[in-house]
Amino acid sequence: MKLKRKSKQKLKKRAGTVYTALVFIFLYMPIMIIILFSFNTSERNVVFEGFTTKWYGIMVQNSALLYAFKNTLTVGFWSTLISAAIGTLAAVGMYRYRFHGRNLIDMLLYIPVVIPEIVLGISLLSMFSLCHVSLGLASLVAAHVTFCIPFVVFTVRARLSGYDNSIEEAAMDLGANRRQVFFRITVPVISPGIISGAALAFTLSVDDIIISFFTTGPKSTTFPLKAMELVRTGITPDVYALSTIVITVTFSVVLTVQTVLYKKNKKLNES
Amino acid sequence: MSIQKKYNLRNKIIPVAVTVSPVAVWLVLLIAVPLLYIFIISFCSTDAEHNIVFSFSLANYAKMFDPSLLTIYANSLAISVLTTVFCILVGYPFAYIMAFSSPFKKSMMMVFLLLPFWTNSIIRLYGWRTIIGRNGYINLALEKLGVISSPFTMLYTRGAVVLGMVYTLLPFMILPIHTVIDKLDRSYLEAASDLGAKPVKSFLHITLPLTMPGIFAGTIMVFIPSLAYFFVSDILGGGKNQLIGNVIERQFKEAFNWPFGAALSILLILITLLLVKAYMKTGGSLEELGGV
Numbered sequence: 001m002k003l004k005r006k007s008k009q010k011l012k013k014r015a016g017t018v019y020t021a022l023v024f025i026f027l028y029m030p031i032m033i034i035i036l037f038s039f040n041t042s043e044r045n046v047v048f049e050g051f052t053t054k055w056y057g058i059m060v061q062n063s064a065l066l067y068a069f070k071n072t073l074t075v076g077f078w079s080t081l082i083s084a085a086i087g088t089l090a091a092v093g094m095y096r097y098r099f100h101g102r103n104l105i106d107m108l109l110y111i112p113v114v115i116p117e118i119v120l121g122i123s124l125l126s127m128f129s130l131c132h133v134s135l136g137l138a139s140l141v142a143a144h145v146t147f148c149i150p151f152v153v154f155t156v157r158a159r160l161s162g163y164d165n166s167i168e169e170a171a172m173d174l175g176a177n178r179r180q181v182f183f184r185i186t187v188p189v190i191s192p193g194i195i196s197g198a199a200l201a202f203t204l205s206v207d208d209i210i211i212s213f214f215t216t217g218p219k220s221t222t223f224p225l226k227a228m229e230l231v232r233t234g235i236t237p238d239v240y241a242l243s244t245i246v247i248t249v250t251f252s253v254v255l256t257v258q259t260v261l262y263k264k265n266k267k268l269n270e271s
Numbered sequence: 272m273s274i275q276k277k278y279n280l281r282n283k284i285i286p287v288a289v290t291v292s293p294v295a296v297w298l299v300l301l302i303a304v305p306l307l308y309i310f311i312i313s314f315c316s317t318d319a320e321h322n323i324v325f326s327f328s329l330a331n332y333a334k335m336f337d338p339s340l341l342t343i344y345a346n347s348l349a350i351s352v353l354t355t356v357f358c359i360l361v362g363y364p365f366a367y368i369m370a371f372s373s374p375f376k377k378s379m380m381m382v383f384l385l386l387p388f389w390t391n392s393i394i395r396l397y398g399w400r401t402i403i404g405r406n407g408y409i410n411l412a413l414e415k416l417g418v419i420s421s422p423f424t425m426l427y428t429r430g431a432v433v434l435g436m437v438y439t440l441l442p443f444m445i446l447p448i449h450t451v452i453d454k455l456d457r458s459y460l461e462a463a464s465d466l467g468a469k470p471v472k473s474f475l476h477i478t479l480p481l482t483m484p485g486i487f488a489g490t491i492m493v494f495i496p497s498l499a500y501f502f503v504s505d506i507l508g509g510g511k512n513q514l515i516g517n518v519i520e521r522q523f524k525e526a527f528n529w530p531f532g533a534a535l536s537i538l539l540i541l542i543t544l545l546l547v548k549a550y551m552k553t554g555g556s557l558e559e560l561g562g563v
């Protein structure tokens with residue numbers, strides 16, 4: 001009876017593993033295709049005909065593609081920086097103080113999370129055109145900051161709950177002013193929240209399609225928008241080559257961080 | 272100035288102003304005012320040069336009931352419903368397995384679930400064309416196996432659009448469900464099993480009802496975007512399987528009828544509000560939608 005139960009549990013576990021693997025195959029299949037076809041001799045991404053690395057050379061010469069990629073990184077950098085600063089301040093202020101309009105801000109923060117991106121995209125476009133703001137990198141950054149702020153606020157807020165106020169009080173009793181307390185105590189304590197909020201903001205910014213589609217100008221195409229433009233004529237393997245490099249870099253970075261964190265946690269648990 | 276007032280200024284008003292005013296100004300100028308503005312222009316019309324003419328009319332809302340558009344809405348809704356159902360069916364077991372895994376395995380699953388987002392979705396969706404295309408790998412495999420004699424059409428069908436949507440949105444279903452299952456009090460399940468309930472019964476009577484809020488949250492995060500992800504339809508639907516999002520996009524980029532596009536956006540906002548209201552009525556919290 002006991003044996004039967006044990007083997008049944010084992011079977012269940014195996015079924016779970018198989019299922020997880022299938023979902024991951026579904027999620028990673030197109031990524032495999034991208035990597036594979038970046039080495040394909042044929043320009044058309046239909047069948048794999050032979051191995052070549054020529055697309056990597058062609059990609060390096062494709063200045064329009066690299067320019068779009070650079071724009072993506074520039075916009076990602078500035079949107080992350082600005083939304084992290086505004087979002088962190090807001091999370092701290094809203095966590096600590098009760099004031100008029102707090103609920104209104106809270107409600108406004110949830111709007112970009114739930115409304116379809118296209119609605120935010122077209123309303124920002126209409127607004128920019130009403131105020132004669134010329135569309136370009138600046139309008140793009142403004143739009144990205146708008147949808148990144150809520151995610152920074154939520155992540156930092158999650159970190160703040162369970163935050164011990166007494167260390168701040170102690171610092172103030174010892175004569176520190178508010179600014180010193182904020183930069184020397186509050187920020188270091190909530191920094192893991194700020195970092196994960198910023199990482200989330202950067203991810204959202206570099207992958208954004210719809211809002212960028214409406215708020216960008218002719219000279220500030222981003223990598224996703226360039227890819228979308230190429231869909232009409234067919235995406236060429238040099239775009240896959242650039243994506244393969246991005247995939248390799250992000251996988252290495254994320255997996256290294258993950259293993260380092262895991263080892264650190266394991267050591268902490270052991271000691 | 273009284274001492275009380277001075278105290279308030281130093282310890283409340285100034286700190287609040289410093290920390291909260293940037294976000295308040297930003298949200299009002301770039302969310303509240305723009306949304307209000309498109310609500311206003313949804314009642315306007317355009318002149319011959321496509322400029323917005325500020326005069327009140329309900330013409331844009333009447334135009335929404337154009338028969339050719341009604342077919343698009345029906346198609347778009349069907350795609351969204353199918354996408355949501357498939358995301359629940361595929362995502363729930365995954366979230367369940369993830370929640371009951373060891374901490375290391377769980378964090379690894381989470382990382383691998385989110386990593387694809389770093390490769391842009393347009394290119395990943397384009398990769399699917401190589402797989403499901405006429406001469407794609409699925410057709411090739413089926414032909415080799417002798418299942419079919421001539422390739423069957425998958426690309427540019429409604430199925431392909433649903434596939435692309437599920438592919439893009441699945442993590443947004445898994446994450447909220449996972450959060451809820453993770454928080455579930457395991458002692459209920461132990462009690463049920465001690466009292467002799469079969470696993471299937473305790474799942475149907477305990478786990479599923481208690482994790483419903485996660486399914487609802489995931490539904491909002493999947494259903495609403497899938498009405499408007501026009502690029503999925505562009506890449507895999509080939510212009511046939513259009514979404515409400517495609518119609519809105521066209522008003523802004525081709526037809527230059529911004530007021531009509533604005534009116535359609537108001538429709539999307541109403542659908543969103545309705546779903547969020549229903550979600551909150553069933554006991555869901557907005558925080559769970561934020562996902563963190």
